[in-house]
Amino acid sequence: MKLLIVYQYFGGKNTMWSSRIYEMAQYWKNQGAEITVITAPYSKSDLGIQNKFISRHNYDGLNIIVINSQDNNSYSFIKRVYNQFIFSIVSIYYSLTLNYDIILTSSGPIFVSFSGLFSKFFRKKSFVFELRDKWPDGAIELGHITNRILIWVLKKFEIYIYIKSDLLVAASIGMKNEIFREGFEGNVFVAPNSCDKSFFNDNHKLNYNSSSKIFIYFGSLGVMDDVQYLVEAFELANIDGAQFLIFGDGVERIKIESYISNRKITNIKVMGILPKQEVFKWLQLSYASLIAYKNLPSLQNSSPNKLFDSLAFGIPVLHNTWGWIKDLFDSNKIGLSANPNSVLDMANLIKYIFNNPDQREIFSKNALNVSNEMFERSKIAEDYFQEMKNLL
Structure with a gap:
């Protein structure tokens, strides 16, 4: 062919x-x-x-x-x-x-x-x-x-x-x-x-020492992606011992960085854009992955690569869509779904998974199983x- x-x-x-x-x-x-x-x-x-x-x-x-x-x-x-x-x-x-x-x-x-x-x-x-x-x-x-x-x-x-x-x-x-x-x-x-992990070279793991649990976002910082929603939710969660790392770039980056700077938020960092191989090293260290989109009908059935990458590494996902992804989560218990119109709802889910490591481990095992069996x-x-x- x-x-x-x-x-x-x-x-x-x-x-x-x-x-x-x-x-x-x-x-x-x-x-x-x-x-x-x-x-x-x-x-x-x-x-x-x-x-x-x-x-x-x-x-x-x-x-x-x-x-x-x-x-x-x-x-x-x-x-x-x-x-x-x-x-x-x-x-x-x-x-x-x-x-x-x-x-x-x-x-x-x-x-x-x-x-x-x-x-x-x-x-x-x-x-x-x-x-x-x-x-x-x-x-x-x-x-x-x-x-x-x-x-x-x-x-x-x-x-x-x-x-x-x-x-x-x-x-x-x-x-x-x-x-x-x-x-x-x-x-x-x-x-x-x-996600095909066979393309990932994990011979060089990150030497990153931190007692904080890492929440991660990686992907576009564009008008469709509601990373501002995630930033506000993480700020509202107000958790000691957790940090939110944002990997990506796009038209919304300056706005997000200005918000973080103006409000003097110290546990949220925009790390910029890195090759996928490097992002995967950070993903391995992460406690949970965060995904958010604008609440638009066309985005409710999106298929974000960051979701599948997270599942392949056994990282639970918190997201805010109401389409097929929510159905997948409800059926397989691989993470949590927030109301896209409520920053408070996402903040509560961040606090919940932070405070419940046993439930986080259940999500993690289920994520790996779903990745291997379905994707x-x-x-x-x-x-x-x-x-x-x-x-x-």
Whole structure:
């Protein structure tokens, strides 16, 4: 199988971002697939700064084509959309000229589907559309897109992509249900996020001596992520013997750091952005992992990588979403769910898990079991690979 993957935010084993595509592609490569990835520089990727508009690399056996249309979540909405659009247009050229059997486009943004549609219509190639974010829903809910005609066009185009894809892939069961609520009536394959610890080198553990229990957040500090909610909750919890470490970067970072500084909070620190391998070393030391999103409908069925990374290391999670993740937590007792509208509720959960180490250990064991049984990367990658092979 020759597979062309179009994904704007590719990152490898040293990325500060999701390594889902890299880890999946490594498994598929080992099964005999020949893989080319079309991507762009991202502020959290490990591809580095590109000096040419188009550059080619070999990354652990993967053929990488980098279109220098960089994205960064600190950019304005207009600049991000413009760069995403440029990336998608240039990707069409490669979809029409490269030699491959199947094209897989991974979204958001929704523009990435252009290359898949062109490939299907003009070259009769099999088109796999992977939905990781319900774009444009988030942009609409945040008020970035308000024109009713444009919203109608984008929603119709969204359904059109679903219908025209030969394989539609959702990153969570909750996202699959959202697709059906949009009116789509076809088949949807679910390939959830996961964590492959085989890529983690734990030979060098951190030499960090502290009597405090570490609560950790790692990921984007963007407008969708409600890290401010977590900061206020941890401050309100007012626990001696605990500290909250925040690993990440984004447009909200300055605001968060200013809040911490102005209120003279000493047990919350913004550590900045680190490669995923380094963050995992801190994760191993952590007592609990915190996750929060803005209370928007499109985010209730998100599939955050930080959740699966935490579970894989047996770290209990406190979160504030009300979609499929809450159902998973309620069924498997792997952490606690807070009301997204109540900072006090999250503060109480932080105090509860801090004061109940025995319950924390139960959550930890359950987290490892759930990770191994439900979100094992090689099993998910194998099922995904078989679904694509069925298209040939």
